[in-house]
Amino acid sequence: MKKVMVGNHAVSWGARLARVEVISAYPITPQTQVVEALSEMCADGRLAARFIKVESEHSAMAACIGASAAGARAFTATSSQGLALMHEMLHWAANGRHPVVLANINRSLAPGWNIWTDQSDSLAQRDTGWIQLYCETNQEVLDTTIMAFKLAERLDLPVMLVLDAFYLSHTAEPVEIPDQDAVDAFLPPRQARYRLDVGDPRAFGGLVRPDAYMEMRWYLNEALRQAEVVYEEVEAEWARASGRRYGAVEAYRTDGAEVVLVTSGTMTSTARFVVDRLRERGEPVGVVKVKMFRPFPSETLRRVLHGVDRVAVLDRNLSPGRGGIFAEELRAALYAGDGFLRPAVFGYIVGLGGRDVTPRVLEEIVARTMREETPRREDLWVGVSP
Amino acid sequence: MPESSSRVSPVAVSRTSTLVTHTGTWKYIRPVYRDLVAPCMEACPVGIDIEGYLNLLREGRLEDACDLLARENPMPAVTGRVCHHPCEVACNRRAYDEAVAVHAIERHLGDALLEQMPVAGAPRRPGSVAVVGSGPAGLACAYHLVRLGYSVTVFEAAAEPGGMLRLGIPAYRLPRSVLDRQIRWILGHGVALECGVRVGTDLPWPALWDRFDAVFLGLGAQKGRDLGVPGESLEGVWRGLDFLRSVNSGKRPELGRRVVVVGGGNTAMDCARTALRLGAEVTVLYRRTRAEMPAIEDEVQDAEREGVQFLFLAAPLRLVSEDGRVRAIECQRMRLGDADSSGRRAPVPIEGDRFTLDADAVLSAVGELADLEALPDDIARLPAGIVAGAFGETSRAAIFAGGDATRQPRTVADALGAGKRAAIGIDRYLRMVHGEPDRFPAAESLRYGPGGNLSATRWRGDDPIPRTAPANQVVRYQDLDLSYFVRQPRRAEARRGGGEGLRDFAEVNLGFDRETMFEEARRCFNCGVCNRCDVCLVLCPDLAIARTYSGYRLLLEYCKGCGICAAECPRGAITMIREEL
Numbered sequence: 004m005k006k007v008m009v010g011n012h013a014v015s016w017g018a019r020l021a022r023v024e025v026i027s028a029y030p031i032t033p034q035t036q037v038v039e040a041l042s043e044m045c046a047d048g049r050l051a052a053r054f055i056k057v058e059s060e061h062s063a064m065a066a067c068i069g070a071s072a073a074g075a076r077a078f079t080a081t082s083s084q085g086l087a088l089m090h091e092m093l094h095w096a097a098n099g100r101h102p103v104v105l106a107n108i109n110r111s112l113a114p115g116w117n118i119w120t121d122q123s124d125s126l127a128q129r130d131t132g133w134i135q136l137y138c139e140t141n142q143e144v145l146d147t148t149i150m151a152f153k154l155a156e157r158l159d160l161p162v163m164l165v166l167d168a169f170y171l172s173h174t175a176e177p178v179e180i181p182d183q184d185a186v187d188a189f190l191p192p193r194q195a196r197y198r199l200d201v202g203d204p205r206a207f208g209g210l211v212r213p214d215a216y217m218e219m220r221w222y223l224n225e226a227l228r229q230a231e232v233v234y235e236e237v238e239a240e241w242a243r244a245s246g247r248r249y250g251a252v253e254a255y256r257t258d259g260a261e262v263v264l265v266t267s268g269t270m271t272s273t274a275r276f277v278v279d280r281l282r283e284r285g286e287p288v289g290v291v292k293v294k295m296f297r298p299f300p301s302e303t304l305r306r307v308l309h310g311v312d313r314v315a316v317l318d319r320n321l322s323p324g325r326g327g328i329f330a331e332e333l334r335a336a337l338y339a340g341d342g343f344l345r346p347a348v349f350g351y352i353v354g355l356g357g358r359d360v361t362p363r364v365l366e367e368i369v370a371r372t373m374r375e376e377t378p379r380r381e382d383l384w385v386g387v388s389p
Numbered sequence: 390m391p392e393s394s395s396r397v398s399p400v401a402v403s404r405t406s407t408l409v410t411h412t413g414t415w416k417y418i419r420p421v422y423r424d425l426v427a428p429c430m431e432a433c434p435v436g437i438d439i440e441g442y443l444n445l446l447r448e449g450r451l452e453d454a455c456d457l458l459a460r461e462n463p464m465p466a467v468t469g470r471v472c473h474h475p476c477e478v479a480c481n482r483r484a485y486d487e488a489v490a491v492h493a494i495e496r497h498l499g500d501a502l503l504e505q506m507p508v509a510g511a512p513r514r515p516g517s518v519a520v521v522g523s524g525p526a527g528l529a530c531a532y533h534l535v536r537l538g539y540s541v542t543v544f545e546a547a548a549e550p551g552g553m554l555r556l557g558i559p560a561y562r563l564p565r566s567v568l569d570r571q572i573r574w575i576l577g578h579g580v581a582l583e584c585g586v587r588v589g590t591d592l593p594w595p596a597l598w599d600r601f602d603a604v605f606l607g608l609g610a611q612k613g614r615d616l617g618v619p620g621e622s623l624e625g626v627w628r629g630l631d632f633l634r635s636v637n638s639g640k641r642p643e644l645g646r647r648v649v650v651v652g653g654g655n656t657a658m659d660c661a662r663t664a665l666r667l668g669a670e671v672t673v674l675y676r677r678t679r680a681e682m683p684a685i686e687d688e689v690q691d692a693e694r695e696g697v698q699f700l701f702l703a704a705p706l707r708l709v710s711e712d713g714r715v716r717a718i719e720c721q722r723m724r725l726g727d728a729d730s731s732g733r734r735a736p737v738p739i740e741g742d743r744f745t746l747d748a749d750a751v752l753s754a755v756g757e758l759a760d761l762e763a764l765p766d767d768i769a770r771l772p773a774g775i776v777a778g779a780f781g782e783t784s785r786a787a788i789f790a791g792g793d794a795t796r797q798p799r800t801v802a803d804a805l806g807a808g809k810r811a812a813i814g815i816d817r818y819l820r821m822v823h824g825e826p827d828r829f830p831a832a833e834s835l836r837y838g839p840g841g842n843l844s845a846t847r848w849r850g851d852d853p854i855p856r857t858a859p860a861n862q863v864v865r866y867q868d869l870d871l872s873y874f875v876r877q878p879r880r881a882e883a884r885r886g887g888g889e890g891l892r893d894f895a896e897v898n899l900g901f902d903r904e905t906m907f908e909e910a911r912r913c914f915n916c917g918v919c920n921r922c923d924v925c926l927v928l929c930p931d932l933a934i935a936r937t938y939s940g941y942r943l944l945l946e947y948c949k950g951c952g953i954c955a956a957e958c959p960r961g962a963i964t965m966i967r968e969e970l
Contacts, residue, residue, distance in 0.1 A: 100400045159399070197400045201932065206403040206410075218397035226399070 004180045010171035013141040013178050014080060014106045014164075015040035017148025019050045020186040023078040023104075024193075025070035027055035027063045029085060032118050033168040034108045037080040060085035064092035064103070071101035072207055074198035076152060079103070082168070083110035083124045090128065093161070097132025097223065099208055100197070102155030102162070105133075106148065109268065109319075110168045111356045119357020120168035122268065122320035126296070126328045132223055134162040134230050135296040137267040141176040143249055146241060149181070153190050153237045158226045159197075165296075167319075168357065170269040185244045227298045234295060250292075251300045254307045256282060257289030262372050263308060263346075264290045265316040265333060270353070270360050274317070277365040288369055293329060301336035309343040315372045317365075319354040326350050326382030349378045353385045412931060416950030416968060420925075420943060422857045423964045425864045425917030429491060431838025432479035434802040435468065436809060437461040438837070438846065439476055439491055441854055442498070444920055446910035455498045457853065460846050462495075462805060463532035464525065466503055466571045467554060469496020470563050470898065472802045473655070473685045481916050484866045487879035489912050490901075497906040503570045509579030513538030516819040519601040520544070521588045524552020525801045526792025527607030528575050529808025530781075530815070533845055535579045537816050542601075543580055546587035552609050553793070554801070556634040557656070559663050560894040562688075589763040602822070603787045603815045606768075606775065607808065610759040610793035616651060616751075620708025625715040629660040629754035636663050644669050645749025649718050651675075651705055652754030653682040658689060660752045661697045666892055671697045672746065676704040676723050676736040691884075691898075695891050704736065706743065708751060718748045759794040771796065779832045780814025781807060789814050806842040813848045838863040855939050857919060857962075864917035864961040873924060873959035880909045919962040925954035 008016070014037045018026070026045070028038040044050035053070075057063045060081050067077040081089060086107050096103050111121035125135060134154065138144045144166050151162040166172060199207065211219060231251050242248040256278050257263055264274045271292045281288045291307055291314075293300070308314060318327025325331060330350030337345050349372050354360040364385060371383075398404075427440035438457055445454040458465050469492050480488035518534050520527045523545040531541045549555060550572050554563065576582055586592055597604060613628030615621055625645065629652065635642050648664040650657050653675035661671045673692070675682060678701045682689060693699070702723045709717040722742035725734040759774045769776045769784035773796035781789040791807025793799045817829050835843040838861060846852050883899035891897070901909065919940050926934045926941060933948040934941050955963040 098401070197402055204407045204932075205405075206407045208401050209403060211401050215397045219399065219401065222397075222399040 005177050006180055007175050008141060008178050009036065009173050009175050010141045010144050010166050011036035011108070011173065012040050013145040014148055014166070015044070016178075016180060017145045018078045018104075019044050020181065020183060021076065021078075021149050021152045021190055022187070022192070023050070023052050023152075024075040025053050025055065025067065025077045026079065027057055027066035027070070027077070028079045028081065029057055029060045029063050031060075031082045031085040033110060033172045034080045034082040034085070034106070036172070037106060037108075060088045061092055064089045064096060064105075067103045068092060068096050068099060068101050071096070071103050072099070072199045074193065074195040076156075076193045077101075077103045078105070080106040080108070082108040083112055083118075086124050086128060087112065090131070093128055093131040093133060095208070096161040098219070100159035100223070100226075102152070102159055102193075104148070104151045104155055105161065105163045107163050107165050108168050108172045109165055117356045118168065120170055120268075120319065120354070121356050122165070122318075122328070125163060125165045126320050126322075128163070129297055129328070132160070132227065133297060134158075134160055134227065134234075135165060136162065137165045137294055137296060138171065139249075139269060139271045139292065139294075141171060141174070141178045142247065144171060145178055145180070146245060146247055146249070149186055149190060150234075150237050150241050153240075154230070154234055156193050157233055157237070158230055160226050160230065165268070167269045179245075181245055189241060189244050230298050231295060231300050231303070249294055251295035252303045252307060253292040253294065255290040255292065257291060257307060257311070259287050260289030261287040261312040262289075262369055263311045263314050264288070264365065264369070265293060265314055265329060266290060267293045267296070267317075267329060268319065270317050270319060273360060273362055274365055277362045277369070280362070281366070281369060286369070296329070296332075299332050299336060301339060304333060304336055305340040305343055308337070308346055311346045313349060313372050314346045315349045315351055315368050317351055317353050317360070317368070319360070321352060321355060327352050330381070347377060349375075349383060350381055351383045351385050358386070411946040413933065413944075413946050413948040413950070416948060418950045418952065418965045418967055419945060419948055420950075420952065420955050420963045421966055422919055422941060422943075422962060424856050424859045424919065425862045425961060426838040426841070427914075427916035427918070428479040428481055428838070428863050428865065429476035429489075431836075431841040431863050432475040433837070434475065434798070434800065434806040434842055435462050436806055436837055436842030436844050438844070438854075440913065440915055440918055443489070443491075443494065443910045443913040444915050444918065446494070446907060447913070447915075447920065449907070451498075451501065453853070455502050458495065458498050459502055461809070461844060463529050463575050464571045464805065465495045465499030466567050467499070467525070467563060468801055468805065469493065469499045469900075470567070471554075471558055473800055475802070481864070481866045481869060481914055482912065485871060485874065486876045490879050490882070490909050493880070493882050493901045494906050494910050497901050497903065499571070500567075500900070503567075503574055506574060507577040509535075509577060512540040512579070514819070515823060516540070516602040517542070517600075518603045518605065518815055519597055520605045520607060521597075522552055522607035522609055522792070523550035523572075523582065523584075524607055524609050524792060524804060525554060526609075526804035526808040527552070527605065528572065528580075529805040530605040530607060530789075530791065530812045531580045531808075532575050532578060533809050533812030534815060536845070537812065537849070539816070539819070541580050543582045544586045544588050544592065545582065545584045548584055550582055550584060552607075553611070556611075556637050557630060557659070559633065559637065559659050561662065561666070561891075561897050562659070564896045594765050598787075603789065603818060605781070605808070605811050605815065606764075606783070606788065606790040606794060607792045607804070608759060608761070608764075608775075608790075608794035610757040610774070610799060612758040612760045613753065614756040614758055616705055616753045616755060618705050618707050620710060620715065623708055623710050623715040624713055625748075625750045626708060627750065627752045629656050629752045630757060632752050633659055633663060636667070641667060646670055647748050648672070648750045648752065649674055649746060649748040650752045650754055652756075653677065653684060654754060654756075655684045655688060656757070657754035658684045658692050660754050662692050662695060664750075664752065665695055665697060666894060668892065669750070673697060673699050674703050674705065674718070674720065674746070675699065675701050677725065677733065678702060681733045700746070702736065703744075704738070705751075709745065715748055715751055717745050718751055719743060719745045757793070757799065761794065777807075777811075778814075779810065780817065781811030782814055782818075787818065809845055810843050813843055813845065816848070834861070836861065857940060860964075862917075868961035869914060869916065870957055870959045873922070874914065877912055879912070880905050915960050917961050920960070922959060924957050924959055925963060928953050928957050
């Protein structure tokens with residue numbers, strides 16, 4: 004069945020098809036529609052889930068952790084300040100190995116008060132131990148929501164799926180809704196490996212001394228290190244059911260490319276459009292879309308960028324005093340490997356706080372990247388007129 | 390729980406069950422389930438386990454509820470109709486939305502009880518008891534005594550039993566068919582009745598003393614008080630009680646068009662509404678204001694609804710005659726002064742402010758007196774009535790008294806309570822006479838709450854409801870956790886007619902149907918008594934509460950004494966106590 008829906012409702016539909024059992028959330032623009040639709044589904048019986056109202060995002064995540072610890076499939080959604088408030092609980096979810104799924108609608112952090120898209124909120128949570136998946140279209144949002152549960156439950160890791168405020172959250176697109184039977188076959192009820200059980204009472208999250216804490220961190224890191232491979236397996240299985248796959252990293256028209264735009268989220272669609280136009284003019288330009296940010300797919304990126312002369316990373320985010328976070332991560336990845344040709348990395352800061360990143364902006368970035376021998380600084384700000 | 394062969398589990402989970410850790414060893418206070426007393430029960434002059442039967446109704450146990458009610462109250466079909474229900478005034482729900490309609494539920498149960506007549510058992514205990522007077526006090530005493538196993542004979546001077554219930558209360562409030570069946574039901578327990586026997590004349594007092602091992606005097610107060618103003622002997626001036634007695638025994642006295650009733654109590658309301666039914670235009674004259682009226686509020690409302698006029702802050706000065714008949718009543722305008730000994734503001738005359746009210750008949754309803762002239766001298770009395778103790782004992786051994794003839798509020802409920810107290814007193818007395826060891830508890834331990842009436846169930850010690858560490862402490866509004874209750878209006882009883890024009894004596898209040906009765910019973914907070922609502926079980930952060938067959942068990946080895954259960958118990962049935970160190 005095909006339905007025209009906004010990205011927020013694609014999240015709601017994905018969670019519903021995944022048969023989440025517990026939802027706990029606190030409303031925030033631009034996320035509100037996600038949980039509004041879910042609460043209606045719970046209220047009218049389309050979704051047999053317990054909807055727990057809470058007084059803050061911190062409590063929302065705490066409730067999800069509790070539900071997940073009890074063996075339930077738990078879900079929440081938030082944005083910006085809400086995600087920031089959850090920070091402590093995000094660590095708890097990952098360290099406790101609770102496969103909670105969270106949809107974060109990218110929004111800038113205040114002040115200045117700004118509700119538009121900006122990846123700084125989710126990227127600030129990069130060290131919490133959550134898998135992070137950035138989506139480009141509403142279809143990808145729905146598919147990724149369903150896949151996120153499977154990925155999370157295979158690894159006992161929490162998964163954050165991320166979409167741009169308004170460009171996806173409030174923009175309607177046709178979305179193919181998979182059959183419930185197909186989703187059920189793909190995603191059976193959760194079988195929790197560790198769960199609260201009053202018949203076998205155990206303490207969770209208790210004191211762990213130095214002789215064991217480090218091992219537990221090692222386990223967590225190992226689980227995340229497997230996540231890219233497991234994601235590809237999950238996606239292959241989903242592709243058999245749906246015919247759609249996205250890849251942790253997707254290379255678009257990179258054959259023979261001298262300049263590659265590295266993108267994430269909705270800017271990717273614009274980049275595809277620009278690349279198509281430049282290729283028509285015979286310019287050797289391609290796109291690499293990074294869907295998975297955590298774990299960072301270093302190996303894959305080294306492979307797809309092998310032999311490329313220059314890379315232009317589009318960062319709709321800022322680590323103040325450092326620059327774009329995708330660029331920073333990519334530079335670190337490229338420096339780590341060996342046996343490949345290392346491209347020059349141009350790190351562009353674009354579209355902060357929801358500023359539009361148009362084809363014209365991307366064409367200028369491509370031209371600038373071709374024109375300049377080396378980047379003049381690590382953070383190249385585009386369109387800033389202070 | 391999968392057991393990992395690795396040294397360290399990926400998840401911070403304890404390797405063994407946490408049950409080995411007795412986390413409750415540091416507490417210095419701990420909860421106890423302790424059934425307390427609901428305020429309705431303390432307020433009930435009869436001494437009924439109201440909360441108990443409402444809780445049985447919550448569980449759908451109609452028969453058990455009827456049984457629990459009948460253990461304390463011999464005439465629920467009557468009190469459900471005519472009691473002034475102080476239980477509802479005390480009801481904690483009143484401060485929340487509206488009091489539970491206890492009287493209407495009681496009435497329904499009372500009617501249900503009358504569907505089956507009891508089978509009398511033979512007396513099981515030595516001793517025969519005479520009861521003088523078949524009003525509510527006498528019948529209650531007789532009822533409780535036969536239930537305790539005694540042989541009881543009731544003597545009634547009138548031709549029919551019931552006392553004030555029959556002669557004083559109009560049929561539109563208490564249909565005679567209900568009263569007759571209720572009395573038959575009481576007699577059905579094995580009470581012997583002799584009507585038309587006036588003790589003191591038909592049966593001399595010494596003969597009564599000789600024939601019976603104990604006597605209960607339930608003589609009532611049947612002499613209407615005079616207004617104490619000139620003109621009282623005029624034609625058309627009635628003592629309200631005499632008027633009611635006349636109508637209630639089938640007569641239809643000629644009153645004329647304009648009737649003035651003097652007084653603000655229930656007798657006044659009964660007179661007014663009865664006169665209205667005889668076709669009169671009725672005005673009630675009361676010297677205080679509506680707020681001070683001692684009549685039951687529902688009765689006042691019904692009287693207003695039926696068209697009775699009220700004239701407040703006015704007192705009669707004299708009755709004006711014409712040809713030996715009353716023609717008018719001259720009145721003094723009053724204002725409210727300072728509070729008097731009854732706690733109500735006393736009416737004070739406004740000098741020079743007088744007026745005259747036309748009246749074809751004047752009915753005085755300003756109180757009743759007990760007629761004790763024929764009583765032997767060795768039974769001590771005061772102007773207010775026979776002197777009686779906590780168990781109804783009088784100054785003469787083996788003689789007990791209660792009801793309107795003693796000093797107590799003159800209500801049906803108080804009479805029923807006094808009859809029960811005396812029955813317990815007589816049982817205690819006869820057991821002492823028969824040399825039984827003194828195992829008798831003090832009256833205090835038999836009361837529902839420190840100020841409540843005695844409980845026959847507690848006296849017999851055969852409570853059918855399991856009690857958890859009961860304490861005789863009343864639960865107040867502030868002891869409840871109201872967040873667990875839902876506001877819900879009190880159910881209204883069906884009422885016949887409406888507006889003016891009620892000219893017959895058929896019952897006005899039609900009561901609850903069964904479904905409404907159950908719904909209303911579920912509004913009860915069950916103050917002070919665990920009704921297994923699970924709030925404590927759900928909220929205990931240490932899972933230190935477990936279900937048992939009849940309630941809950943505390944796992945004290947895990948209880949940290951946080952007090953959440955006691956704070957959250959919606960009905961105050963959990964108390965925190967200090968740990969014994």
